[in-house]
Amino acid sequence: MKQSQLFSKTKKEAPSDEVAKNAQLLIQGGYIYKNMAGAYSFLPLGLRVIEKINTIIREEMNGIGGQEMHMPSLQDPALWKTSDRWSDENVDVWFKSELKAGGEVGLAWTHEEVITDLMRQYVSSYKDLPFFAYQIQTKFRNEMRAKSGIMRTREFAMKDLYSFCATQEQHDEFYEACAQAYARIFDRIGIGEVTYKTFASGGAFTKFSHEFQTLAEAGEDIVYVDQEKGIAVNEEVLEEADLSELGVTKDDLEKRKSIEVGNIFSLGTKFSEAIGLMYKDEEGNDQPVIMGSYGIGPARAMGTVVDLLSDDKGIVWPESVAPFTVHLIGLNGDDSEIKDWADGIYSALQKRGVETLYDDRDARPGQKFADSDLLGMPYRVVVSKKMKEEGKFEVVARATGDVSYMTEDELYSKFAV
Amino acid sequence: MKQSQLFSKTKKEAPSDEVAKNAQLLIQGGYIYKNMAGAYSFLPLGLRVIEKINTIIREEMNGIGGQEMHMPSLQDPALWKTSDRWSDENVDVWFKSELKAGGEVGLAWTHEEVITDLMRQYVSSYKDLPFFAYQIQTKFRNEMRAKSGIMRTREFAMKDLYSFCATQEQHDEFYEACAQAYARIFDRIGIGEVTYKTFASGGAFTKFSHEFQTLAEAGEDIVYVDQEKGIAVNEEVLEEADLSELGVTKDDLEKRKSIEVGNIFSLGTKFSEAIGLMYKDEEGNDQPVIMGSYGIGPARAMGTVVDLLSDDKGIVWPESVAPFTVHLIGLNGDDSEIKDWADGIYSALQKRGVETLYDDRDARPGQKFADSDLLGMPYRVVVSKKMKEEGKFEVVARATGDVSYMTEDELYSKFAV
Numbered sequence: 001m002k003q004s005q006l007f008s009k010t011k012k013e014a015p016s017d018e019v020a021k022n023a024q025l026l027i028q029g030g031y032i033y034k035n036m037a038g039a040y041s042f043l044p045l046g047l048r049v050i051e052k053i054n055t056i057i058r059e060e061m062n063g064i065g066g067q068e069m070h071m072p073s074l075q076d077p078a079l080w081k082t083s084d085r086w087s088d089e090n091v092d093v094w095f096k097s098e099l100k101a102g103g104e105v106g107l108a109w110t111h112e113e114v115i116t117d118l119m120r121q122y123v124s125s126y127k128d129l130p131f132f133a134y135q136i137q138t139k140f141r142n143e144m145r146a147k148s149g150i151m152r153t154r155e156f157a158m159k160d161l162y163s164f165c166a167t168q169e170q171h172d173e174f175y176e177a178c179a180q181a182y183a184r185i186f187d188r189i190g191i192g193e194v195t196y197k198t199f200a201s202g203g204a205f206t207k208f209s210h211e212f213q214t215l216a217e218a219g220e221d222i223v224y225v226d227q228e229k230g231i232a233v234n235e236e237v238l239e240e241a242d243l244s245e246l247g248v249t250k251d252d253l254e255k256r257k258s259i260e261v262g263n264i265f266s267l268g269t270k271f272s273e274a275i276g277l278m279y280k281d282e283e284g285n286d287q288p289v290i291m292g293s294y295g296i297g298p299a300r301a302m303g304t305v306v307d308l309l310s311d312d313k314g315i316v317w318p319e320s321v322a323p324f325t326v327h328l329i330g331l332n333g334d335d336s337e338i339k340d341w342a343d344g345i346y347s348a349l350q351k352r353g354v355e356t357l358y359d360d361r362d363a364r365p366g367q368k369f370a371d372s373d374l375l376g377m378p379y380r381v382v383v384s385k386k387m388k389e390e391g392k393f394e395v396v397a398r399a400t401g402d403v404s405y406m407t408e409d410e411l412y413s414k415f416a417v
Numbered sequence: 418m419k420q421s422q423l424f425s426k427t428k429k430e431a432p433s434d435e436v437a438k439n440a441q442l443l444i445q446g447g448y449i450y451k452n453m454a455g456a457y458s459f460l461p462l463g464l465r466v467i468e469k470i471n472t473i474i475r476e477e478m479n480g481i482g483g484q485e486m487h488m489p490s491l492q493d494p495a496l497w498k499t500s501d502r503w504s505d506e507n508v509d510v511w512f513k514s515e516l517k518a519g520g521e522v523g524l525a526w527t528h529e530e531v532i533t534d535l536m537r538q539y540v541s542s543y544k545d546l547p548f549f550a551y552q553i554q555t556k557f558r559n560e561m562r563a564k565s566g567i568m569r570t571r572e573f574a575m576k577d578l579y580s581f582c583a584t585q586e587q588h589d590e591f592y593e594a595c596a597q598a599y600a601r602i603f604d605r606i607g608i609g610e611v612t613y614k615t616f617a618s619g620g621a622f623t624k625f626s627h628e629f630q631t632l633a634e635a636g637e638d639i640v641y642v643d644q645e646k647g648i649a650v651n652e653e654v655l656e657e658a659d660l661s662e663l664g665v666t667k668d669d670l671e672k673r674k675s676i677e678v679g680n681i682f683s684l685g686t687k688f689s690e691a692i693g694l695m696y697k698d699e700e701g702n703d704q705p706v707i708m709g710s711y712g713i714g715p716a717r718a719m720g721t722v723v724d725l726l727s728d729d730k731g732i733v734w735p736e737s738v739a740p741f742t743v744h745l746i747g748l749n750g751d752d753s754e755i756k757d758w759a760d761g762i763y764s765a766l767q768k769r770g771v772e773t774l775y776d777d778r779d780a781r782p783g784q785k786f787a788d789s790d791l792l793g794m795p796y797r798v799v800v801s802k803k804m805k806e807e808g809k810f811e812v813v814a815r816a817t818g819d820v821s822y823m824t825e826d827e828l829y830s831k832f833a834v
Contacts (some may be wrong), residue, residue, distance in 0.1 A: 038491070039489035069463075074453065075452075101561055369429070
């Protein structure tokens with residue numbers, strides 16, 4: 001994409017009303033826009049990052065048999081009363097409204113009830129199980145305080161997968177497969193090394209659930225981690241957890257701030273019993289379906305990448321989620337011969353499928369380099385009169401600062417898809 | 418995809434609580450699920466159709482320079498008061514709620530105010546214009562009566578594009594380019610022949626806006642159409658319209674029911690003046706940005722395709738939006754040799770990139786054929802003992818019923834991508 005045509009622009013200063021580094025950098029770079037406290041727009045560059053993360057999530061969820069669907073936000077109170085999660089006493093994050101046609105309506109802050117009710121149409125026998133359904137859909141949560149930039153907002157997309165099993169063995173097998181898929185997702189988006197599967201509060205049906213916690217100073221959570229063994233325990237369950245059973249000792253655990261980037265829950269038969277999602281087993285007896293739920297927030301993952309990997313010059317995107325792989329910086333743009341040549345390099349990269357942001361703006365080199373550092377594409381390639389004369393391009397890796405010089409052919413062979 | 422693994426299932430009967438053909442067939446086929454009046458889930462097959470339509474829309478919007486973004490649903494009343502569209506007297510479709518942190522909040526039923534406000538950050542000079550931004554995002558509308566199945570719901574995705582121009586010439590050029598892109602979209606999804614660019618009420622700033630109206634008995638609108646000349650006029654402006662200026666006479670116009678599948682509006686400077694979206698012209702004077710808005714509802718487009726193209730046996734998808742191109746029907750599934758051979762054909766189709774739904778269920782042939790007609794994939798390919806022995810596959814086109822017989826090689830060369 002030509003940067004001159006991109007409607008978003010970088011700003012000289014970070015916004016003064018944001019404390020969180022992720023929101024500061026993303027707003028300054030024109031990735032996102034804050035519409036109100038807890039509600040952000042994703043501008044073209046930001047949406048590209050989200051879509052890359054979504055694609056990785058979809059690939060991994062489809063890989064373990066997930067079927068994608070889409071459920072509505074508008075909710076009928078009657079359904080949520082069956083699970084006792086409608087009242088504001090029990091759930092303090094509802095947005096509620098009134099139908100013009102009469103009656104209350106809520107905005108889904110999760111979808112367990114919705115999918116359990118829906119599946120009553122499609123499950124009757126053990127032969128229908130197991131299966132796994134997911135969506136990437138908006139959640140609305142009426143948080144008292146929106147905070148941490150795009151990490152805790154009042155409206156955000158969530159990938160929520162639900163598992164439906166006939167037996168505990170089926171459930172355990174999928175639960176483990178999903179945990180592994182989550183680990184792959186966090187690896188692929190570049191935060192795997194500091195993300196730990198963490199023992200957390202399990203609710204009514206299992207001793208523990210699991211969170212995926214990324215160690216980060218900006219985190220809201222506290223975990224105790226044994227980095228060597230790759231095991232972490234959420235502060236909330238440190239006392240209950242039998243640490244020896246988990247293979248760690250309290251002395252080896254380090255107290256760290258962290259960001260919850262994903263969670264997986266065994267729901268048991270809580271929702272299937274409340275809502276009546278039953279199947280007939282091989283003997284013809286009615287049994288409640290065993291369920292699990294598995295969440296990842298793509299925007300929180302994006303914010304975590306920014307918080308964790310940025311430096312004092314700006315954002316540092318891993319290639320897997322960068323909006324563009326190459327930031328092509330055109331200098332000497334007032335020299336039409338150089339401009340034509342640079343345009344040609346851009347077209348050639350485009351033709352080879354290289355995702356390229358081309359800074360063809362009429363701007364000073366200093367501003368272009370500063371913007372390039374702020375925006376954080378993995379590779380900066382400068383095209384200038386000097387490069388043309390020397391027959392070499394300067395290629396700078398954003399993460400390491402490593403500089404290499406390449407011929408046109410070497411450039412294409414490095415980046416061509 | 419193997420049909421045995423698909424969690425959704427067809428039903429013997431159409432649902433009794435739906436009047437609209439689109440909802441009846443889509444629910445019966447397991448494409449969608451009705452959660453409450455005016456709020457539907459899109460199940461895996463249905464979501465595939467929506468995604469195909471979205472992809473076509475994106476290609477056409479990107480092709481005319483559209484930049485995709487994403488704006489939130491939650492709305493601050495203050496913004497909407499500047500354009501006088503917050504009060505329930507002026508706008509009767511708001512869903513409103515209360516923030517736990519204090520204050521009212523609304524759910525966006527359109528996004529003109531939001532994007533106009535946002536663009537104040539990025540527009541300062543005529544050099545920044547023109548540009549075009551769009552999203553595919555949920556609209557919430559508190560309709561008194563949800564009706565016509567997925568055609569008029571209380572929550573639905575909309576592709577809404579907004580144009581920002583410095584001059585009327587820039588605006589007119591884009592408006593025409595978008596009209597042509599819309600015509601291509603409706604052509605590509607299979608309803609182009611009966612979809613007319615229609616003169617409609619223009620609001621405050623132009624004499625007419627344009628709707629894209631698809632002639633259909635299930636429609637809620639009335640248009641007067643000259644099919645030969647390809648011109649239609651919405652009933653609401655028939656009296657004001659100078660028909661001779663449009664090149665038609667009243668006698669040539671036929672009164673028809675129709676579905677509004679898209680609309681394009683010149684907004685003039687209504688929102689930019691109210692909200693303060695100004696640019697400096699070449700003389701350095703402040704000028705309000707000239708805007709337009711351009712909408713298409715993917716679910717309504719999907720419903721229109723179903724209403725228009727289905728027959729008494731079920732849905733008939735055009736190839737462009739079908740969830741799968743080929744419905745592979747495995748018969749003689751109790752014969753393991755035939756089953757293995759059929760599985761191999763399925764794998765071979767998959768490997769060649771042919772989108773295939775494989776009916777590997779343990780079900781009677783009659784049910785498989787009936788379901789195949791109901792689900793409406795463009796081509797049905799039967800694999801059975803008879804076919805194996807004869808070395809030919811029976812390929813039936815769903816739309817025409819045309820039957821052809823193909824060898825394995827012919828099958829692959831017909832469908833391979």
